[in-house]
Amino acid sequence: MTTPVLDLRGVAYAYPGGHQALFGVDLHVHPGERVALLGPNGAGKTTLVLHLNGVLTPGAGSVTVSGLPVTDENLLEVRRRVGIVFQDPDDQLFMPSVRDDVAFGPANLGLRGAELDARVVEALDAVGVADLADRAPHHLSFGQRRRVAIATVLAMRPEILVLDEPSSNLDPASRRELADILRSLDVTILMVTHDLPYAVELCPRAVVLSEGSVVADGPTRELLSDSALMARHRLELPVGFSI
Amino acid sequence: MGSAPGAHLHVEGDTVLHRLPAHTKLVGLMAFVLAVVSVPSEAHVALGALLALGVAVLLSTRVAARHLLPRLAVETPFAVFALVLPFVAVGPTTALGPVTVSQTGLTAAVALLLKGTTGVVTAVAFAVTTRPRDLVRALQHLRVPDPLVLIASFMVRYLDVVADQLRRMKVARASRGFSARSVRAWPVLAAGTGALFIRSYERGERVHLAMVSRGWTGAMPMTSPLSATPGQWATALAPALVAVVVSVGVRMAG
Ligand SMILES: Nc1ncnc2c1ncn2[C@@H]1O[C@H](COP(=O)(O)OP(=O)(O)O)[C@@H](O)[C@H]1O
Ligand SMILES: [Mg+2]
Numbered sequence: 001m002t003t004p005v006l007d008l009r010g011v012a013y014a015y016p017g018g019h020q021a022l023f024g025v026d027l028h029v030h031p032g033e034r035v036a037l038l039g040p041n042g043a044g045k046t047t048l049v050l051h052l053n054g055v056l057t058p059g060a061g062s063v064t065v066s067g068l069p070v071t072d073e074n075l076l077e078v079r080r081r082v083g084i085v086f087q088d089p090d091d092q093l094f095m096p097s098v099r100d101d102v103a104f105g106p107a108n109l110g111l112r113g114a115e116l117d118a119r120v121v122e123a124l125d126a127v128g129v130a131d132l133a134d135r136a137p138h139h140l141s142f143g144q145r146r147r148v149a150i151a152t153v154l155a156m157r158p159e160i161l162v163l164d165e166p167s168s169n170l171d172p173a174s175r176r177e178l179a180d181i182l183r184s185l186d187v188t189i190l191m192v193t194h195d196l197p198y199a200v201e202l203c204p205r206a207v208v209l210s211e212g213s214v215v216a217d218g219p220t221r222e223l224l225s226d227s228a229l230m231a232r233h234r235l236e237l238p239v240g241f242s243i
Numbered sequence: 244m245g246s247a248p249g250a251h252l253h254v255e256g257d258t259v260l261h262r263l264p265a266h267t268k269l270v271g272l273m274a275f276v277l278a279v280v281s282v283p284s285e286a287h288v289a290l291g292a293l294l295a296l297g298v299a300v301l302l303s304t305r306v307a308a309r310h311l312l313p314r315l316a317v318e319t320p321f322a323v324f325a326l327v328l329p330f331v332a333v334g335p336t337t338a339l340g341p342v343t344v345s346q347t348g349l350t351a352a353v354a355l356l357l358k359g360t361t362g363v364v365t366a367v368a369f370a371v372t373t374r375p376r377d378l379v380r381a382l383q384h385l386r387v388p389d390p391l392v393l394i395a396s397f398m399v400r401y402l403d404v405v406a407d408q409l410r411r412m413k414v415a416r417a418s419r420g421f422s423a424r425s426v427r428a429w430p431v432l433a434a435g436t437g438a439l440f441i442r443s444y445e446r447g448e449r450v451h452l453a454m455v456s457r458g459w460t461g462a463m464p465m466t467s468p469l470s471a472t473p474g475q476w477a478t479a480l481a482p483a484l485v486a487v488v489v490s491v492g493v494r495m496a497g
Pocket of ligand 2: 045046
């Protein structure tokens with residue numbers, strides 16, 4: 001067995017206000033996998049994601065990224081390995097131009113000059129928007145912003161790409177284009193989503209998080225055809241959609 | 244595309260001013276404005292000449308008047324203040340047509356109008372020829388502290404987003420029959436402003452998360468340094484040099 005990219009053991013977390021969001025989560029993701037993290041609103045998905053790169057520190061349990069424990073001294077390397085794409089691209093794209101934004105991560109890793117420029121082009125190319133490099137993020141369409149947001153993370157050459165609700169607010173065409181792009185990337189993916197058809201389309205494996213615990217983990221199609229499980233955790237397929 | 248004033252100051256072009264590196268322009272602008280301000284207030288002719296220089300710089304950008312005029316509108320408060328000054332200032336008076344006005348007030352008003360207009364005209368010349376991104380790089384290059392650079396860069400980036408939110412809230416209010424015609428509307432407007440503030444604050448928190456997640460540790464990486472030739476510096480500083488000579492000349496003559 002290979003070393004898992006993500007190895008979470010008994011991760012529990014309570015917010016400073018006292019609200020317990022995670023109750024001992026175990027999760028392993030292996031290199032090359034595409035895993036969907038499903039769960040209703042408030043299940044703790046975003047909280048879990050923030051543990052993957054050490055923004056939040058578990059109250060109990062441990063997080064390991066390709067064998068490297070997530071601790072203060074490993075933080076920069078962990079953040080290079082785990083690329084998180086947040087839900088709202090306006091949060092992710094904070095620099096005045098696309099080029100500067102994509103360069104931000106690798107520059108923090110110490111890249112400069114030609115090497116940095118090459119990295120920016122490589123990342124923009126991977127999501128098919130190399131022609132947008134000199135545009136301002138607020139002049140882009142929503143679909144373009146989401147792709148650039150993914151490029152900002154790819155530029156750090158992560159080992160795992162974590163996407164929070166990647167298909168939200170996309171029109172059907174952009175949604176399909178994004179799926180094609182995600183499939184074409186040679187990187188491990190953990191995709192947080194409510195969009196069950198998208199999960200089926202992209203991720204062979206799914207994990208269901210509910211009220212801060214993992215309640216199911218298996219092949220996506222199998223999980224989604226278990227209607228009792230789906231109903232219990234407020235997960236619904238769109239009307240007319242069948243597995 | 245949004246149309247919030249101020250959000251799209253820059254206008255594409257290919258003139259001397261467009262091509263000058265942003266940091267030389269910024270230094271040139273600041274030096275020029277300081278030198279103009281230092282000219283004694285009574286020297287109206289000299290101030291008029293410097294205003295003409297400022298206007299010439301602005302015209303050299305070849306930006307169309309329909310782009311320039313809205314940007315020059317920031318001048319309005321200056322003009323109003325200058326118009327009021329002769330009537331409210333104290334001291335010896337002088338006749339100006341049918342009315343009597345304060346003499347120092349009049350001198351000060353003319354000087355204020357001339358200096359203010361010169362400042363606005365040159366600042367607009369800078370703004371229409373400098374990309375927001377280059378302004379941020381210029382600040383970084385001039386060793387402005389990182390927090391200030393970040394604030395400037397976020398203002399550039401999020402002005403549109405916030406203006407958009409404001410517009411959406413207005414539409415949402417109007418759709419439910421609200422119109423801000425009386426004092427009774429104020430609590431609603433205040434609540435709206437509060438909501439906008441909270442949203443912006445939360446946005447700030449999320450942006451911070453996104454920055455930290457990409458390895459940010461508090462220092463802005465300087466990714467594409469600017470550089471300028473001595474010739475470019477000389478061009479950028481030329482108006483300031485003229486203003487200094489004028490200012491010194493006026494003082495020596497007076
Ligand atoms: N900053 C916070 N402080 C306190 N409680 C929070 C905070 N963020 C989220 N929570 C709570 O933690 C739970 C899980 O939230 P979250 O991880 O955002 O869920 P999801 O992403 O699955 O919708 C929710 O009950 C939410 O109200
Ligand atoms: Mg969430």
